[in-house]
Amino acid sequence: MTWKRGSGPRAYHHGNLKEALVRAALELIAQKGPAGFTFAEAARWAGVSPAAPYRHFRDRDELMSDVARRGFDLFEAALRRAWDEGRPDAATAFDRLGKTYLEFARKEPAYYSAMFEAGISLETNPEFCDAGDRAFNVLRGATEALVATMPARQRPPVMMMALHIWALSHGIASLFGRGDAASRKLPMSAEELLEAGVLLYLRGLGLPPQPKP
Amino acid sequence: MTWKRGSGPRAYHHGNLKEALVRAALELIAQKGPAGFTFAEAARWAGVSPAAPYRHFRDRDELMSDVARRGFDLFEAALRRAWDEGRPDAATAFDRLGKTYLEFARKEPAYYSAMFEAGISLETNPEFCDAGDRAFNVLRGATEALVATMPARQRPPVMMMALHIWALSHGIASLFGRGDAASRKLPMSAEELLEAGVLLYLRGLGLPPQPKP
DNA sequence: TGTACATCAGTGAACGCGCGTTCACTGATGTAC
DNA sequence: TGTACATCAGTGAACGCGCGTTCACTGATGTAC
DSSP, rough: OOSSSSSSSOOOSSHHHHHHHHHHHHHHHHTTTTSSSSSHHHHHTEEEEETTGTTOSSHHHHHHHHHHHHHHHHHHHHHHHHHHHGOSSSHHHHHHHHHHHHHHHHHOOOHHHHHHTTTOOOSSSSHHHHHHHHHHHHHHHHEEEHTTTTTTGGOOOOHHHHHHHHHHHHHHHHOOOSSSEEEEEESHHHHHHHHHHHHHHHHTTTOSOOOOO | OOOOSSSSSSOOOOOHHHHHHHHHHHHHHHHTTSOOOOOOHHHHTSOOOOOGGGGGSSSSHHHHHHHHHHHHHHHHHHHHHHHHOOOOHHHHHHHHHHHHHHHHHHOHHHHHHHHTSOOSSSSHHHHHHHHHHHHHHHHHHHHHHHHHTTTTGGOOHHHHHHHHHHHHHHHHHHHHHSSSTTTOOOSHHHHHHHHHHHHHHHTTTOSSOOOOO
């Protein structure tokens, strides 16, 4: 929390209330799930009166979808960093991408559940929808690069592949990837499970065409 | 709704309030998600006073986890019926299993979200946990039968395989399998996507060892 | 540099609402004899 | 078959609570001159 200036009780103007409300929402979502957060409680967390949030968000839903959109922005950035334009090679970078997917779900469960489990409508929230598409496109682009390493004759449809990888990653993340009491126990780590699954899937597609040195 | 006897205003005793509350909960979950249902509203739906549900459930959470447990029981039965002890052959039955998974998620979204998205703790609800395990065990048994068709040398770990299939199915179901505004659009049906994914995955494992006639 | 004023962000009190929960109660049902 | 009684399931009124939302307001900030 940043006070406008120095110490003591905070100034009349908060200075950064919008960001503080987002952080409060994340904290509350992390504690009680996407349903267990209220506008009033977020205001209390930020140390302002219950009427203050209305200066920044129309209602609870707008705050919620703003959190989810920010989550997708961060997710996209993390995935893009992990992919690193396919360096040093597509297979290595692709594996890193999967690990980063699960890492995000584990380290940012509040963002993750806002993004996927809060039931935010894609139709009425185009910004949220677009942010999600941008994140997916990182995975799609990576898949495209991976497919490009295959002989032209055997290339599978990129979109389908990306959807399979996404669904497997999301399935593992939501069933096993969180540390809470609602996740089932596993005989291996979620990362190992995902890595093995992707490897087998790619092998089914005929990848890698040339084994790495 | 079954009245105790004949028509007219219902008798003082409801006769089947517990079941009526479960149905009301399902209806409300279907309409507004697992968070958007209250004890009071379920009572109103069932046509009884707000105090009546307390005769059957300790609190809202107990009703919720009862719904989720019943969901897993139905899910298990549906999967078992689909598997049909591997008839006529393991591959065919396995494919049917996947379709049934998605069909359940689509036709019973309220049960499905109570089972997987309501955040019910596995530790404090052993009956719910066991019901989930029983459903998973149908998939696990089917995987085992499928693996048994492979030469003994190349058999992959059954548990891992079953977890991969489950995660892929759940991922597809939760990302694309519901008709609501929160699901993303697909260039193909969820069923086709799952079927193709499982086929490629199995091919990566070396299945089918003998192509079907 | 100072002053007047517009704009902005947060206040605090108030409201109606529905929820969860409790309580003593009452009407219906089942059963022992 | 009838009667007395125990048990059970639902009533309805009440409570305190926190939420969402509104309102006229006020204190702080920025800017024109």
